[in-house]
Amino acid sequence: MNKHIGILSLAVVLAAFAGFLVFNKHQQQGSLEKGLMLEGLKSSAANIDRIEIKKAHGLDFNATQQDGQWVAAALDNYPVEQTKLAKLITAMVEARQLQAKTSKPDYFDRLGLRAISDQDSLATQVTLYSGSKSWSVLVGQRPERSSGQYVRLPKNNQAWLVDKAFELPFSDTDWLKQPVLPTAMQDIQQLEKLGEKGWIIRKQDKQQPHFELADLAADRKLTYPGVLDAAVSSVTGLNFEAIAAADTVDWSQADKTTFNVSLYNGDLYQLDIATVGNDHYLTVSSDSLQGYWQHRTYKISSFSFEQLNKGMEDFLQKASDNVPMSGAVIDEGEAPK
Structure with missing residues (x-):
């Protein structure tokens, strides 16, 4: 009898111990699964x-x-x-x-x-x-x-x-501040492209709904009302691909394009873009402003350069789209039969 009681007692003790181990294991696993990824952070x-x-x-x-x-x-x-x-x-x-x-x-x-x-x-x-x-x-x-x-x-x-997915940079410059200029579109009064094929885009005041093209001939029309706004937004939204070393470009030998960006408060940025082969490099300067963009050489994409480097004709409808050429024969179609 005592032998049976002893065996039964041992079985109870072993079962209880096994249950404790299972419970303790579950407790530990639950604790780990709910723990912070970086303890102490x-x-x-x-x-x-x-x-x-x-x-x-x-x-x-x-x-x-x-x-x-x-x-x-x-x-x-x-x-x-x-x-x-x-x-x-x-x-x-x-x-x-x-x-x-x-x-x-x-x-x-x-x-x-x-x-x-x-x-x-x-x-x-x-x-x-x-x-x-x-x-x-x-x-x-x-x-x-x-x-x-x-x-x-x-x-x-x-x-x-x-339980989190992490957004990480793809390159050393991926998380650098973009765009280049810390200026909003509504602060720009005038954008000027210098040179023989230059142009001036401007507003008289902030209430004017769209930018206008200076010296626009009376018989020429814009391709659409906001085409000049898009040109200005290409300046305020100008991103760079990389920051290059200052000696990357020999500016005295490079093919250079210059833009002046005038603000309503009287400040002005000068944007110089050098084209070297298929690459384009940008510097920004100002006599009245200081910022992180000074003394930098930015590498910009060909697409960004092309968005900036428009000719005046790129903003305008073709002359033939406005008025029929003098002496031209107009096809009026066939008379109804």
Whole structure:
């Protein structure tokens, strides 16, 4: 009898212990699945002062916070898009682990989570700094059938699916402040292209609905009312592809096109564009204004240059579209039968 009681008691104890282990395992898994991706970052989020974003090839982005503004230190403190950085920092702070994935390095490639020291790595390593503290994470691929993104801490083999998807730059200049000029279209009173084939586009005042073309002949018409507005918007929306070294262009030898942008407040920008082969380079100067755009050489796309470098005839209807040529025979069609 005592023997049966002892066996029964042992069975009860073992069952209870097994239940405890299962419960404890579930508790631990639940805790991990609900944990923050970067522990300790949340309490320091307001004090983040530097961000590095790197890939094995083609991306080495470094932004620092100076006087409340984010700048690219490697590019002589060129301003960085604040909203994009803020969105990334917020996502990094809030990201939570949803599901543990592989911890086997042989499988990291499937999730895009190889270390960036590996030349074949597709991962992006993001490191956030707050004084002497730092948090680093490898960001991999996004799952095909669910939201979120795969991540892994660089010194930890455990990969995770987290609940956030991260928007990251594709190149070193992708998150630099765009467009080039910090000027709104409504602040521009006049745009002038200098030279023999130049023209002047202007408004008399801000209430005027559309820009007008100076010295427009009475018998010529614009292709459509807003065609000149589009020309001005190509200035205010002018983006660059890269920031080039100052000695990239020999301005004394280059084919140069110059534009003057006059504002209602009396300020003026001068835009000089040099064409070197198939490439186009822009510099911006002003006697009355100072800014990050000074002493820079921007590389712009051929499309952007062509949008700016219009001739006067590009704004106008063909003469034959307005009035029949003198002496021309007009085809009136056949008489009804």
